Amino acid sequence: MKKKILFLILSMIISITFFCELQTVTFLAQWQPQAQFAGYYYAKEKGIYEKYGLDVKILESGPGKLIFKNILPNEVDFFTLFLSGAATKYDEDYKIVNLAQLSQRSALLFVSKKSENILKPSDLNDKKIGIWYADFNELPLSFIRDHDLYTKIIGIRSSINLFLMDGIDAMAVMQYNELDQIYQSGIDFDEINTMYFYDYDYDIPEDGIYCSGELYEKNPDICRKFVEASLEGWTEAFKNKDTAIDIVVKYMKESHIATNKAHQEWMLNEIEKLFIIPGKKLGILNEEDYKRCIGILADNYFIEKRIGFDEFAKNIIEN
């Protein structure tokens, strides 16, 4: 009898939790909190994830808490990656899948002071070029090889100070981040030259949402929910930029990261330009873009296999 009652109570608890409790998932952005990830913070803060039945735990990200380097894909449910970075990792046999592609355009560019007179790729010859040392460097390095440039590559951790103090002649930067940092260091846009990758057949989109192939196989429904909620978060964040920026700044302060509204505002505006591209759908990885990326990486020996599009990209909101 006692056992019966216990069983009843237990089954009640289970059924209540099954129907009412949110499913807890974890999320890790590929870099420290900033407007580049505004959509996720917005969805979390504004209850969009909850609406989709998810309790998303956003893990603290940034140097020392990087995916692959510090945290493995099976230790976190969802994470963001650059397409080129993800493809490289896939090639290293990390079974990850692209659930949704947010960025639809390359934000990479080489920036140089006007005095260097770097206007076209060949002008980079014999120059000292700053490129991220650890991550995000596949494409800049490929670009240099593809253009047969003889340059001195200087590994950069994350700061722009070496560039500002003329320790290097040019530097690979992100349009939405370092370009504005340079401007915020008092250098006017008419004092620098820019060379955007997308102008040289290097238009490789960047940020996408990934998870382990295992999670995708086991629970595609939760993946879909996460992607749909995140896309809604992004759409709302673009509509309510002031609120989105406030949320981002809050996250940054909690992580003790120095920032200011002006920079985050710039970043959110630039991100919107990368995400919302006429003729392309937010969340969908374009097969051509993928193939171009794989082609560049394979040609420059960053990957060995040319992984099939369908195997890699799930475009979960399309199905």
Next chain:
Amino acid sequence: MNLLKTLSRIKNISITYKITISILILSVTIFGIAFLYNYEVSKNLLLKNVEENTRNIVNSAVNKSEGFFLSVEKIAQNINYILEDRNFSESEIYELLRKIVGNNEEVSGSCLAFEPFEFDDNTAFYAPYCHKKEEEIFYSNLANSDYDYPLWDWYQIPKMLGRAVWSEPYYDEGGGNMLMTTYSVPLYDPETNELKAVFTLDLSLEWLNELVSSIKIFDSGYAFLLSRNGTIITHPHTEYIMNESIFSLAAEHDYPHLREIGQKMINSEQGFIKIDSVLYNGISWVYYAPLSNNNWSIGFIFPEKELYSDLNELTISITIIILTGIAITTVVIFLITKRLTKPIIKLSKLTEEIGKGNLDVQLPESQSKDEVGKLRDSFSQMQDSLKQYIKNLEITLSEKKRMETELNISRDIQLGFIPTDFSLKRHSEKIQVYGSMEPAKEVGGDLYDFFFLDENRICLVIGDVSGKGIPAALFMAVTTSLLNEYRDSDNQDITVDKIAQRLNRNLYARNPENYFVTMFICTFNVNTGELEYCNCGHNKSYIISNDGTLKTLDEVHGIPLGVAPMDYGLSGKIVLQPEDKVFLYTDGIVEAFNENGELYAEDKLETQLKKTGFSELKEMIKSISKNIAEFAGNEPQSDDITMLALSYIPDGKVNEND
């Protein structure tokens, strides 16, 4: 000044108001200019003083900071010599770093980070590091998998630039809120000249923060420190520190001027500029100066209203004093002017009375000897003169009236000499006579007359006595009476020249005043149609023919009568054709003027004679008379206008009307 002109043009405003308003405007203008000038000069002086003062305070802070940074730079230099000299063992390096951190209060950490494999051939990365925490010294090696020191700014920048560098400020790794900066010196192998290591000294920025925060001028002026990149290192708004740069604030508040100032500051410029932004309590002034060690910049900002608050208080007091002064001046001037103009107003009222004819108005007693007093005396004199003048005028007027009466009587008498009855005693079926005389205003000297000399001859006389007035009239009367001896008597042997001869003799004999008379005398024989005439200095006469032609009788047979005792023996003769008319006149016709000063002259007379020559005599003369009047218009008649005419109709077709 235009306002003054306008004021003076407004005629209805009384002198009191004109003077008061003019002085009010003038004094406000003068005080206003002086006041503004004073304000501007004071402002500039104040600004200059404050600039000087700010410059001194900020520069002293700059000097202190530079000195501090320099002392750390010197430590690094000294160590540099030691380290470059030879290779050290691990324990020697540790001992050296421990001493540096332990012996130098300002240094909180020191590191000697080697280039890969420079320490020894087996160690890729080696970066021994000592740091101080609550007086205890800790030792560690920064080379580990999580900390790629060769990529960090403190290592990479001096390496790439080949010179010692102060780092951008950063927060202490050990947590806490301590702002730090690191001085990094690249160490080279003296032989190969290749980079061996980078030596660093960490320095807390607490003291700099305290130094900058202590700079206070005015109530809310504050200093702030910018790094080489424009990052805010110290600021009263602590949330700005390390988060905002002067450029991010400029971007967030869309304020390009702030960006310009920031660029000047990070370019190690020095300046004192005005900025206008809600960010800094409206209009504010900024003074900035660079730290030479690391291109950081200290700025000092204070609101303009505080700079000028004392001046503004003074200005308000001065304004109140000046306005009160002007108000009092205005009232006093108003009262004085009113007092001064009071007698003038009274005089003007009395003058109005005098103007109305009341000459006996009593003028107020003269109270002063000033201009107003003199004016009153002048008025009094004028009043007396007016009284005297009117009295004289009255006498003159009555005299004139009497004379006019007498003159009128004279004229009536004179006109009495002139025949007005043109009916003839005989031959009225063959001839007709008509004449008219319009005397000018005064009594004149024209005359005409006609009478039968004998059975068949009628004599017509027209004359003009020289001069005007009563003497001329009397002379005319004498002349007329002298003609009377021929009237209605049988004078068959008398001819016109004899009449002239006799008249001349008689007039000359009784003419002490040398008057004279021009005269045209003619006789017309009814039976023969002969017209005999003698012209004594008179104007010509006309014969108007039946066919409308004019014949002029322009011979002159002697000088005017009464001038000299000479003989008259000449005469002219002409036979009139039936329906011919003889027209005699005096120069009052041809010398009639119109308003434009033009003469009526003979051509107009002749035209008129041709036009009306067919009419009855009376009609003809009246129409000429009318024509002259129309010509003269409003021009007063200056001379007697006298006409006399005769018409000859031998067939007896003359109307008996006249």
